[in-house]
Amino acid sequence: MRALADDGAGVLLLTHDLQLVRETADRVIVLEHGRAVDNGPTVDVLGTGGPVPGDRPTTTGLPAVRHRATRELLAAERRPSTSEEAGPTAAGPAPEGREGVAATGIIVRRRSGDPLAGPVSMAFPPGTMIALLGPSGSGKTTFARALAGLTTPSRGEVRLDGRPLPRRIDRRTPTQRRAIQYVHQNSAGSFEEHRPVLGQLADTARLLRALPAEEATTEAIKAADALGLDQALLHRTPDRLSGGQLQRCALIRALTARPSLLVCDEVTSALDTVSRQRVLDALPRLLAPARTALLFISHDLPAVRALTEEAALFDGGRCVRRGPVDEVLPVAWSGAPGSGGDGVGLDTSALSEREGYGHQVSGPPAGRGRDDHIAGER
Numbered sequence: 001m002r003a004l005a006d007d008g009a010g011v012l013l014l015t016h017d018l019q020l021v022r023e024t025a026d027r028v029i030v031l032e033h034g035r036a037v038d039n040g041p042t043v044d045v046l047g048t049g050g051p052v053p054g055d056r057p058t059t060t061g062l063p064a065v066r067h068r069a070t071r072e073l074l075a076a077e078r079r080p081s082t083s084e085e086a087g088p089t090a091a092g093p094a095p096e097g098r099e100g101v102a103a104t105g106i107i108v109r110r111r112s113g114d115p116l117a118g119p120v121s122m123a124f125p126p127g128t129m130i131a132l133l134g135p136s137g138s139g140k141t142t143f144a145r146a147l148a149g150l151t152t153p154s155r156g157e158v159r160l161d162g163r164p165l166p167r168r169i170d171r172r173t174p175t176q177r178r179a180i181q182y183v184h185q186n187s188a189g190s191f192e193e194h195r196p197v198l199g200q201l202a203d204t205a206r207l208l209r210a211l212p213a214e215e216a217t218t219e220a221i222k223a224a225d226a227l228g229l230d231q232a233l234l235h236r237t238p239d240r241l242s243g244g245q246l247q248r249c250a251l252i253r254a255l256t257a258r259p260s261l262l263v264c265d266e267v268t269s270a271l272d273t274v275s276r277q278r279v280l281d282a283l284p285r286l287l288a289p290a291r292t293a294l295l296f297i298s299h300d301l302p303a304v305r306a307l308t309e310e311a312a313l314f315d316g317g318r319c320v321r322r323g324p325v326d327e328v329l330p331v332a333w334s335g336a337p338g339s340g341g342d343g344v345g346l347d348t349s350a351l352s353e354r355e356g357y358g359h360q361v362s363g364p365p366a367g368r369g370r371d372d373h374i375a376g377e378r
Helices: 002-006 018-024 042-046 068-078 082-086 140-148 174-179 197-208 213-226 231-235 243-255 273-290 301-307 325-334
Strands: 027-032 035-041 101-109 115-124 129-133 155-160 180-183 261-265 293-297 310-315 318-324
Touching: 018 042, 027 042, 027 068, 035 042, 035 068, 042 068, 068 273, 101 140, 115 140, 115 155, 115 318, 129 140, 129 301, 129 325, 140 155, 140 180, 140 261, 140 293, 174 180, 174 197, 180 243, 197 213, 197 231, 197 243, 213 231, 213 243, 213 273, 243 261, 243 273, 273 301, 293 301, 301 325, 310 325, 318 325
Parallel strands: 129 293, 129 310, 180 261, 261 293
Antiparallel strands: 027 035, 101 115, 101 155, 310 318
8 A cells, every 4th residue: 555655646544453554544534423533644643552641742743632532442452351351261061961063074175176174173162262363265264164054065074062963054954053153254245135133133033042022122132232232223224334333233143043153254353443342342241141152263363362262273274273372373473474483374464463144144145155165265
């Protein structure tokens, strides 16, 4: 982007990544409810990333008086989540008769027969929170979609409490579809465009858990409140919600299914720092009632540290390392360009310290997704 600007092009950057703004933008405008509430040189509005007092000298020599919305963004960028301050909570013993979800020898191939991912074996006992890390194209999303039945594996088995699940989601029973919920990075296509969102969120608990409509609606509203979504927004159709608001709606829909395993694929990517912090704080509490296990696919390392106690590192379609988060992350970094290490060589521009199906699975509906035998982007 700097090269474009140097060549005379103007660049308008829309992002929630405050550090990226600091590194690339000359000026910044902060919007709230459609209005510009802060506007000025980047260093004056966002500072340099260190502690942010209320007022301080600026490039003009005048004191900076930041708008409340700007101060909240900056405070959320620096504040650890509630779960990070306390540290990840150990899962404890699994409820009697529940083993959770486990995958054994999962292999996904292209139509040509070339491997996309695998073999991968991994277990997700009740209450565990596991991060899935790796560079783009390493097979993270491919493996996760195979767990949910959204991508059909060529070999291997996914089990729920010791019993094998059909490989394809359309061959799973409602109970089996409820067990593994998938929230995609881009969830807009998974909502019916002409129906208010609230009814679609309530449908999950109503259809998959047989809750009365009123109770299902109340549960969806409570989850929305926990994630910082005003109830009035839920009465809108999807086209009247932002990408970040829809991302949180998809998360609510998956959570109200009370699954055994929740797969979150870059669910903080479309969120501003305040909304992101709200999600990180609320997610452990929302997972607790059903002791739902979490598979958290992300390049957001602060979020990974805040939520998870284990991490699995993917490269070339395989899991090359798994263990405690603090042991796996240094291995990921050791292969970064210029590090001189022998790790997997993650794309550190993405994996950095910056902040930044209907009623079965929160993903693209049938007919809009990729070919069942062709994996996702990661």
